[in-house]
Amino acid sequence: MTEKQDKILSSALELFANEGFNATSTNQIAKKAGVSEGLIFKHFKNKKGLLDALYVQVEGKLGAGFTQIIFETDPKKVLKITIESPFMIPHEDYDFWRLQFKLKWESDYYNPEKMQPLIDKLAWAFEELNYETPEMEAKLLEQMIETIMVAILRQGKESQLAYKDFLLKKYEL
Amino acid sequence: MTEKQDKILSSALELFANEGFNATSTNQIAKKAGVSEGLIFKHFKNKKGLLDALYVQVEGKLGAGFTQIIFETDPKKVLKITIESPFMIPHEDYDFWRLQFKLKWESDYYNPEKMQPLIDKLAWAFEELNYETPEMEAKLLEQMIETIMVAILRQGKESQLAYKDFLLKKYEL
DNA sequence: TATATTTGTAAGTGATTACTCACTTTTTAT
DNA sequence: ATAAAAAGTGAGTAATCACTTACAAATATA
Secondary structure: OOHHHHHHHHHHHHHHHHHOOOOOOHHHHHHHHOOOHHHHHHHHOOHHHHHHHHHHHHHHHHHHHHHHHHOOOOHHHHHHHHHHHHHHOOHHHHHHHHHHHHHOOOHHHOOHHHHHHHHHHHHHHHHHOOOOOHHHHHHHHHHHHHHHHHHHHHHOOHHHHHHHHHHHHHOOO | OOHHHHHHHHHHHHHHHHHOOOOOOHHHHHHHHOOOHHHHHHHHOOHHHHHHHHHHHHHHHHHHHHHHHHOOOOHHHHHHHHHHHHHHOOHHHHHHHHHHHHHOOOOOOOOHHHHHHHHHHHHHHHHHOOOOOHHHHHHHHHHHHHHHHHHHHHHOOHHHHHHHHHHHHHOOO
16 A cells, blocks of 8 residues: 555545545545545546445454454453443544444445444353343443444544443443 | 425435435436426525425424423333334334434534433433433433434334333333 | 556546526416 | 416536546566
């Protein structure tokens, strides 16, 4: 990945995440990246190719975020890390996640199974802690985490801090 | 509101909700509505005017959905109705709600205070039921309901039915 | 050093975009 | 019945769109 390729991708990410895919023109991306418009098509074939390249990156980040939780062996810690995870996202990754959630509404890219590894681990944790319906509890917590992430991306971490404490207390962590 | 104005709006709603605002052309809308393209601009000034008109309708539906909950005096019933509400949405209203959630990601239309009346009523209900932190419980339930609605809009009611029972049991309803 | 390949540009391309305008038809008010 | 207003049309507009192409500069390979 050359310097200019990287600049094109990061510019596209910023614009797609904040303005939307269709609302962003390749001309805008080229200007922001400081390259000629043609270069975008040399490297990424077409506009959708840009989105595809970004999507691979987003999926990578998602997987990386999971690993810590997946390899944790203490069920209480699994829940704790999960609840705290939305608050650990560095600010420079916000565009990544904004794009991820926006893509949820673009049918081509929506894939609910992406979260399955996390849900499975949470279900295991709830089972260890003798909850009655661990799968349901897992799905519920996963959905709540997702909702908190969305709220953080829109209103900032501070707006959701009380939630963290509330959830930690609710699950006796 | 004339018949053609109505046809234009309903066509725009369907297209905006499913294809997105920027991905929908005024030409498409006119064809779907069976009117000339010029008429759109006579009635709604510009493309954004269409979205504004739809937004008013969406806000109306939102308010209407609240009224039953707001006027309920039994706290347990307030929670029950709230939890059941996403499952009561008629299928023909799905486009409305899809647009509503899509607009959440457009800064111009995002207004988190819209849900406040519901949250206030839920907080009152939790207080009546002697929950420790009623405001927090209210926000949490509201967020869960929102998440369930999103899931229903994407995957259908059936996919979320188990949730309803789970939540009703959780709150002892 | 010569040559092939990759990286990059700038000026295009036709298609599509939101929107306008001159005009006709229909409805409303007197 | 008649005039004014509103509803509706359809061809046209400049601008913008994603994308191509011809060519130059830089880099890698021999």
